[in-house]
Amino acid sequence: MDFSLTKEQEMLRKLSAQFALEELEPIAAQIDEEHRFPVESFEKMAKLGFTGIGVPEQYGGTGGGMLEKVIAVEEFAKKCMASAATLSIHLIAPHAILAFGTEEQKQKYLPRLTKGGELGAFALTEPNAGSDAAGVKTTAVYDEKTDEYILNGTKCFITGGARAGVLVVFALTDPKAKTKGISAFIIEKGMPGFSSGKIESKMGLAGSETAELVFEDCRVPAANMLGKINKGFKIAMQSLDAARVGVGAQGLGVAEEAIEMAVKYTHERVQFGKPIAALQGIQWYIADMAMKTEAAKALLYMTASLADSGKPFTKEAAMCKLFAAENARFVTNLALQIHGGYGYMKDYPLERMYRDAKITEIYEGTSEIHKVVIARAVMNK
Amino acid sequence: MRIYVCVKQVPDTSGVVAVNPDGTLNRASMQTIINPDDLSAMEQALVLKDATGCQVTAVTMGPPPAEGMLRELLAMGADDAVLISAREFGGSDTFATSQIISAAINHLGVGKDDMIFCGRQAIDGDTAQVGPQIAEKLNLPQVSYAAEIEKVGNDVTVKRMLEDGYMKIKVQTPCLITCISDKEKKARYMTLNGINHCYEKPFTLLNFEALKDEPLIELDKIGLKGSPTNIFKSFTPPVKGVGVMLEGADKKTAETLANILLEKHVI
């Protein structure tokens, strides 16, 4: 199989790496320390066109597909996981609107989410609905008189939710039907009845803001329903398939960088009279880290090219996300271990990378849920 | 109005520099970057393009892979690119290089309103000769060490940076300006849309055939053979170790210094 990139994709990688090195890395430790979402970084991403990846130019986007997203997110993740997550998760909303929106919705919202520099968010999770989307309690009741839906409920752990200009939100239009009664809505910041609540304080990924969202009689024009009524669950699942490939790219990027740091350190650090690189125990660590990361990369790029050629990729998305996530934790843990006590100190980026890497095993579906998805695909043919 | 920006692909000196047996650089084996001053010249040109909508043309003489660098400049915002490339041009020194580049620009045409921007100097050859030589060959006024360039009508005001201050000079188009890098004014990034369309923008290859009859070309003064500079020897200087700084002017520091010199058998 040929994974060679086009010249344009190589240029995108070069640009993404340069941007990550010059704009993201210099503030990565600071935004982590301060738990600060760097608005300025997102604005810069928008100016160069990163926020429009996968959206055609006619809607303000910069074209490309899954591979382009993977390349940018992977390069960002090497220098700043929080910023990689910001881009990766932002893209879910415009991609959902592109795939399921009406022409009017695309014309109205896509330019804002791409070249317009507005942040997007995707709000599915609720206090009682994490892995089990059937637990969604937020309701959307139709008001005939005004042709509006009235939303009531609370979403939690929503990345960028408090700052997003445009959000894709899931709510029950037929509460008895469970997942078959979920619909998707395009919500705008500032709609009456919509507010943000608690901003979470997290173990890692601190430069990405995770918010609670509150809907209290929030009136949404019926024209803002995304896709058909009661078909929201399919939109959520399809969006998550694509989003998972983005999480895979986050896991891959952070692992690649951790290996690079670890290899460099093994040559510099001298113990027992020689660099620790000469110790076979250390060499075997590096060999395992490199092998698994290469496997993660192959799985990820294969999945991306499947997606770009229009073939089904649900199983592969679950596999590459799960594999890259477990590998990200495995590799950052060993890279930290190789740095000894220095790795545990805030002077080195590894302790941050280790904390950040952990999220890839949890969001956009936990590792356990991915095993459910994979087993279902493999066993129920 | 058209601005030609002369850009040179140079070895990335943060990597390994390799030399051929004939003394010339083995460019194929090295990672390359866009010469920093030239990137700055391109940025100055693009700032003027933003203000006036003028055409910006990137020009380079180099081997075929230099196309990659030109595409990056197109992705940054240049409108078109010209690659001057031929075996006959290989190994040219500054004299031959400026002759060929002048001929190429003359071939493309210099209008009343046009300008040529160069970097002040290339980080490999480091002579700072090519820009001024092009100006001489094309009979154009030149201003070097430019940090800022403004244009009103046919009047161009250039801020020249000198060691102990700056100088503002007014010059008329057509003219040649050599630009210096400025850390404060980083060249812009490529954009994703720029990348998407950089292979669709006009790209001209000027080979030996295209330029051999140009009046500015003297056939015995191009390439390695026609270059008056002969490389006697070139080598990679050995890497020096990091020095040790001792602070203080007291007896103790002097003693420390004496001890180090003793240890190294210098005294």
Ligand SMILES: Cc1cc2nc3c(=O)[nH]c(=O)nc-3n(C[C@H](O)[C@H](O)[C@H](O)COP(=O)(O)OP(=O)(O)OC[C@H]3O[C@@H](n4cnc5c(N)ncnc54)[C@H](O)[C@@H]3O)c2cc1C
């Ligand atoms: C930083 C961060 C950002 C997030 N961003 C977003 C966002 O932007 N939008 C959004 O909608 N959500 C977001 N989430 C929510 C995230 O997707 C959920 O946390 C995740 O899906 C898990 O849900 P839960 O936390 O409720 O865990 P639970 O579902 O309660 O899971 C608890 C444990 O049970 C396991 N488990 C559950 N079901 C099964 C099963 N069937 N088989 C085996 N084990 C199972 C889980 O794997 C886990 O180990 C974010 C979360 C975090 C931490």
Ligand SMILES: Cc1cc2nc3c(=O)[nH]c(=O)nc-3n(C[C@H](O)[C@H](O)[C@H](O)COP(=O)(O)OP(=O)(O)OC[C@H]3O[C@@H](n4cnc5c(N)ncnc54)[C@H](O)[C@@H]3O)c2cc1C
């Ligand atoms: C002493 C000496 C040793 C040399 N050794 C070698 C060698 O080992 N190997 C070898 O291959 N060459 C060698 N050369 C040739 C020299 O590198 C080239 O002629 C070069 O193109 C011009 O010299 P420079 O790098 O000093 O450019 P400068 O005069 O410093 O460059 C000034 C500006 O001119 C423009 N410019 C220069 N070159 C080009 C170009 N090719 N295309 C477009 N614009 C350009 C750029 O805008 C640049 O910023 C040597 C020359 C000299 C004088």
